[in-house]
Amino acid sequence: MSAAAIFLVVNFFIGLCFSAVFAVVSIYSRWRSVALLFSAGLFIASLTMLSELGVAYAEHPGPWAMAAYGSVLAGLVLLHWGVSVLYDRPFPKWFAMATFLFGMMAYTVVLDLPRSWWGYGFVYQGPYALVTLSAAMNVFLSERRTMMDRALAIVLVLSGGHFLVKAALAAVLGPGSTPSAYVSTNYAVISQSITAVLIVAVGLMLLAVLTLDIMAVERGRAERDSLSGLANRGGFEKAVKRAVSRPGNGQHAVIMCDLDHFKSINDTYGHHVGDMVIERFGELLRSSAPQGAVLGRIGGEEFAVFLPNATVEVAVLFAQALRAGTTTISLAGLPTLKVTGSFGVAPLAARDETEQMFRQADMALYEAKRSGRNRVCQAEQQQAPRQSHLRPVN
Structure with a gap:
């Protein structure tokens, strides 16, 4: 051969x-x-x-x-x-x-x-x-x-x-x-x-x-949560880092959300209903969020929305719209089911201070829940010393 x-x-x-x-x-x-x-x-x-x-x-x-x-x-x-x-x-x-x-x-x-x-x-x-x-x-x-x-x-x-x-x-x-x-x-x-x-x-x-x-x-x-269809905590944090590193106007904000009395929903209607509420809220976020927003489910009933190139005022308005949209969530055959959410909003003061931003948003979220739930609370950055105070916006 x-x-x-x-x-x-x-x-x-x-x-x-x-x-x-x-x-x-x-x-x-x-x-x-x-x-x-x-x-x-x-x-x-x-x-x-x-x-x-x-x-x-x-x-x-x-x-x-x-x-x-x-x-x-x-x-x-x-x-x-x-x-x-x-x-x-x-x-x-x-x-x-x-x-x-x-x-x-x-x-x-x-x-x-x-x-x-x-x-x-x-x-x-x-x-x-x-x-x-x-x-x-x-x-x-x-x-x-x-x-x-x-x-x-x-x-x-x-x-x-x-x-x-x-x-x-x-x-x-x-x-x-x-x-x-x-x-x-x-x-x-x-x-x-x-x-x-x-x-x-x-x-x-x-x-x-x-x-x-x-x-x-x-x-x-x-990096994705299969139930809500949103990024999980790890995927959300990575996506936020990428978004912050991109060129833009430098103004960013985050919204933290917690569905109110979610444990009682699971206890009253069953975990399958709780899962359906998570799915519906995920759909609400995806259908409402502006292009470029980073959406994540970072805990059981806790969600986060990062808005790149957006002022804290814009983030508050969006959080108010989400709060109103949450109250419209309903499931067939469950007329007594009422879903509400509490929201905390914080701006990003500097590109390398994302952890500070999340802490402030968490504090604002806690204040919203402490103040009666189903509301939006904003964390405002003070120039000196570097602390934040909380301000309910509804």
Whole structure:
């Protein structure tokens, strides 16, 4: 067996391994269809390796040659399709089919060209390059701008460019006088060795993008309260730190909220009703909060809202709206259920004083509950000494 034939076998198994990995990833990724497209694309593309062996050793190489070309093209089209879906770029099914048919038409043109002609490789490899470079362009044009996304685009550009490099090498070294002679040429050894490297590079980059996405989703789940749909305490605190670090007018405020007499709701109606109240209050926060607000459930019945680039006066008005909205929470079949909330509001005096802000808001919340509940209390910052006093606002 020639060196090129060995590379063909190796590349076949590399493609199969990546195909299997993406099939497994599809079980865990929210991009299930994308992972399956990648898996199918790599599996079909790997079949070209067996087809090339058929071209070299079969009695009738014609069908094998067509299968070798078509399998690579079909695999690349599926990969392009998956990339387009992943990066929210248009790629309708009819376009996938049209791309494949166009490439196969180009292949029929190649059959009538002398293999010794310098342009033979460019006509042969051109559709491959076009599909791959189009996939790279979709990544570049997408709204995703992470370092991994840029790295994937670069690898796709290199992969698309390598088809043109192979076309040039075919012109210099010669692809063999017949399809059967290809596997015995120096060009075949170089071509398949480059292909092996790029299969691994593209496969690893696609896998990395999907894996990072899975990790981000799992990290988001770990920082989210499943009952209310809001961030939990850890997720809330991290989101507040990110919000404070962003450029803005420097005025921020926080609202702390505690649902009144929540234990009595659980004792009177049952914990399932208490859970439903938590869910409804979470819905109220999500539907009412302005864009950019950080929402969290930081305790059993305790919630927090961080309003970036907002004055304490705006936060008080929003807290009043939340207080009024809380009284409208109702559950079917429970006309006697009454839900109210107490709210404490505090401004952020300085970027590095978030803990002080939370303490002041907690004190304001305590004052609201001590003063009779179902009300908003504001903590006002004094200049010197650095303390706060509390002021009911209703």
